[in-house]
Amino acid sequence: MPAEKRMTHQERSDLSDKLMLAAAVELILEKGTEKTTLKDVGEKAGYSRGLAGYRFGSKAGLFTFVLHALSEYWLRDLQEATRGKTGFDAISAATLKYAEMFERNSDNIKAFYILWFDAISVHDEVKQVIVNIHQRRQKDLTQWILDDASLSHCHDNASKFSAQYNASLNGIAYQALLMPEDVSGLRTLHEDLIQSMKVTLQLTA
Known part of the structure; x- marks a missing residue:
């Protein structure tokens, strides 16, 4: 043998x-x-x-590891979903991918956002990791807007639009923790966010 x-x-x-x-x-x-x-x-x-x-x-080290590991998994998925896309197309693709993550990896994403909303007030090390993830997400969205020539009228306010989007996405995540059984409702919230961003960016259907 x-x-x-x-x-x-x-x-x-x-x-x-x-x-x-x-x-x-x-x-x-x-x-x-x-x-x-x-x-x-x-x-x-x-x-x-x-x-x-x-x-x-330490527990902060453990939570940092969890946040890094899960965010890297999802970053690869988001990069694949948005490859070759800019502007509203990239925003729409990313938002639908977030919705899919809630549906497909519910335990992982719940644990991620429990850390996001809970540990941020306890561990400075964890808070910095969350800030970095938040800033990276916002930077990506800002760049999608800036890379789209058809959104030139939005370029001066790209970072403001990105902050608004991030706040909405975090709100959806909080709702997911409060009402985890409402999967279809979470999908609707993501789709509504896409439509809201379309209006915000002054696009027509």
Whole structure:
């Protein structure tokens, strides 16, 4: 019988990250951020009690890892959805992708926004991560507007429109946490946001 191939250090590290992320998401949904402990994350992931503490150092480190990991997954999806698009087309594609994320990865996105709305007031390190994600999202949307020559009348106010969009998107996320069973309602809110942005950008159907 051939010897079983041993995983490389990188493969073991990637597997550990995947299991730790899944465990953290499950515990955040089950217990909330305050009662989620590094010990519980390590055990649920199938490792020793101390491994999560060694890996992340603190709860802020754990929450930072979760936010980074989930946002990078979604960033790749958004980049694929908006590739080659600018202006309203990019905004529409991104918004529909956000709606799809709520429908397809509900646990992950719920855990992400629980951290977004909860841990921001407790951990300065986590708050900075959230600020960075927020600013990156707003920067992308501003650039989509600036890259579209047909929206030249909006260029001077591109950052203002982006801030308005971001605020609306965060409001939809908050509604999703309050009423998680209303999946069709969340889709409608995303579609309404698209129409609102169309009006804001002074586009016609």
